[in-house]
Amino acid sequence: MRSVWDIAGILLIGVAWYDLFQSVVLPRPAVGRVRLSPSVLHALWLGWRAAGRRVTPVRRREAVLGVFAPLAVLVLLALWAAVLVVGYGLVLVGTEGGRLGPALYLSASSLFDIGLVGPGIAGGKVVVAVEAANGLGLIALVVSQLFLLFGAFERREVQVIELDTSAGAPPSGVALMEGCAESGMAGHLAATFAAWRTWAAQVLESHLAFPVLVYFRSSHDNEAWLNSFGAVMDAANLVLTALDGGGPRGEATMFFKLGKHLVDDIGYYFRFRRMRQPGLEKWELGQALERLRAAGYAVRPLDEVWPAFAARRLQYVPLLAHLSRYLAIPPAPWIGDRSYLPHRDGAGA
Numbered sequence: 001m002r003s004v005w006d007i008a009g010i011l012l013i014g015v016a017w018y019d020l021f022q023s024v025v026l027p028r029p030a031v032g033r034v035r036l037s038p039s040v041l042h043a044l045w046l047g048w049r050a051a052g053r054r055v056t057p058v059r060r061r062e063a064v065l066g067v068f069a070p071l072a073v074l075v076l077l078a079l080w081a082a083v084l085v086v087g088y089g090l091v092l093v094g095t096e097g098g099r100l101g102p103a104l105y106l107s108a109s110s111l112f113d114i115g116l117v118g119p120g121i122a123g124g125k126v127v128v129a130v131e132a133a134n135g136l137g138l139i140a141l142v143v144s145q146l147f148l149l150f151g152a153f154e155r156r157e158v159q160v161i162e163l164d165t166s167a168g169a170p171p172s173g174v175a176l177m178e179g180c181a182e183s184g185m186a187g188h189l190a191a192t193f194a195a196w197r198t199w200a201a202q203v204l205e206s207h208l209a210f211p212v213l214v215y216f217r218s219s220h221d222n223e224a225w226l227n228s229f230g231a232v233m234d235a236a237n238l239v240l241t242a243l244d245g246g247g248p249r250g251e252a253t254m255f256f257k258l259g260k261h262l263v264d265d266i267g268y269y270f271r272f273r274r275m276r277q278p279g280l281e282k283w284e285l286g287q288a289l290e291r292l293r294a295a296g297y298a299v300r301p302l303d304e305v306w307p308a309f310a311a312r313r314l315q316y317v318p319l320l321a322h323l324s325r326y327l328a329i330p331p332a333p334w335i336g337d338r339s340y341l342p343h344r345d346g347a348g349a
Contacts (some may be wrong), residue, residue, distance in 0.1 A: 009090030013134075016083040020138070023076070024145045026209070036083075037076050038211060044072060045215060049328050058330065062217065065328060069215035073149065076212070077142050084138065085111055088131045095127055111135040145210070152206035153216050159199045160218055160228045166192070169222040170332035173234025174288045181295040189235070190248035193255040196232045200255070203229075204262045208269060215327070226327070230320050230335030233259050234313075241308040242289060244298040260315050267319035270326065275318035278310040280334055285309060 019036040048068045055061040089107035093100055110128040112135055166188065167176035180189040203225075207213045218224050236252040236259070243249075267274075286302045293299045320335060 003094065005090045005094030007094075009087045009092075009094065012083055012087030012090065016080050016087060017134075020080055020141060023210070024141045036079070040076070040079060041072055041212060041215070044068075044075065053328060059221065062221075062330075066217040066219070069212060069217070072212055072215060073146070077138075080138060080142075081111065084131070084134060088127060088134075091127050107131060111138075148206075149210060149213060149216075152202070152210065152213055155202055156199070156206075156213075156225055157218060159195060160223055160225050161220065162195075163192075163228050163231070164223070167228070167231050167235075169220075170224070170330075171228050171231035172333035172335075173231045173236075173238055174291055174333075176231060176235045177238060177292060177297070178295045181292075181297060189239075190251040192232065193236060193248060193251035196229070197251075197255040197258050200229070200258045200262045204258075204265060208265055211269065214266070214323075217327075217329075224329045224332070226320060226324055226329055227332035227335045229259065229262075230317070231332065233316050234334055237309055237312045238288070238292070241312060242292065242297075242299055242305045244300045246298060256312075263316045263319045266323065270323065272319050272322040272326075274314075275321070276314065277318065278313040279317040279321055280310070280313060282306050282310075284334070 015036060022035055023037050045068060049065065052061055052065040052068075055064050085104060085107045088111065089100060089104040092098075092103040092106060096103070106128070110131040163171055163176070166179040166183075167173070168179075176192065177189065180186065180192075233256065236256045239247040239249060239252040240256065282302070285306055289299045289302055289305065299305075317335070323329075324331065324335070
């Protein structure tokens with residue numbers, strides 16, 4: 001009978017450390033389909049989101065939803081610690097005998113190096129010594145993860161905040177191009193694409209290695225990292241399909257390719273299905289082209305632009321809309337969940 005306790009405990013310890021390794025140590029997206037922390041995060045988020053959506057006004061709702069990610073990090077720490085405590089408690093029952101309650105108490109005091117009680121036999125002392133080392137390792141890993149998470153979050157948000165000055169808040173690709181043209185900063189658009197190409201590479205690396213970062217919301221009003229990214233993707237799309245010569249096509253092409261890579265990988269991680277709607281009506285694009293023409297850009301006719309522009313939007317907008325709905329992010333112009341908008345019947349024909 002004691003061997004059953006030992007086996008159950010060792011399995012729990014293995015599950016905890018496997019999940020810790022995948023979540024904290026491994027500097028790349030985890031490949032395992034069965035993992036503890038992503039499942040817990042998903043379940044907690046669905047409940048938190050449902051409660052948060054009942055809160056009004058919008059600013060208060062965003063504050064409530066914004067608490068989730070930092071709190072989730074603490075919950076994961078408590079979860080890993082609890083699984084280790086139970087696992088080593090079961091091993092102690094198998095090693096020393098006795099009841100589960102005292103074994104769990106001894107396990108908890110050993111994991112956190114409290115040392116209030118001690119085991120009675122040599123085998124139990126070995127288990128306690130190993131668990132104490134596990135406790136120190138757990139704390140060290142979690143502290144290092146906190147530095148990694150908040151460093152990645154800060155780098156992500158710097159570009160989001162800087163985009164406000166040229167694309168507005170909430171941002172849009174058309175406003176970004178207008179701002180660059182009206183301010184006489186033709187090179188700023190190319191620099192923006194270059195900066196956001198670096199941003200996309202950093203987010204691709206950090207948010208897939210540490211998926212809890214996806215749940216961290218931008219801290220300023222009318223800002224969301226997903227909306228800002230979508231706005232720059234729209235600007236690159238317009239440069240590549242709508243401008244009749246001119247524009248930083250090379251920088252736009254390079255950014256668009258890496259941005260599509262980011263969208264594809266995040267969509268694959270969350271297992272979103274692609275939709276076949278570009279999330280925009282033809283008449284809306286027509287209004288955007290008029291704004292760009294008024295800002296001084298040489299723009300191609302709407303009937304020529306629409307097929308290519310809509311085809312490119314299908315490569316990123318549907319998955320961004322899925323993620324926006326999942327994260328309950330308020331929509332920005334052209335980006336996010338626009339399913340509630342009263343589109344005109346036949347307007348896009």
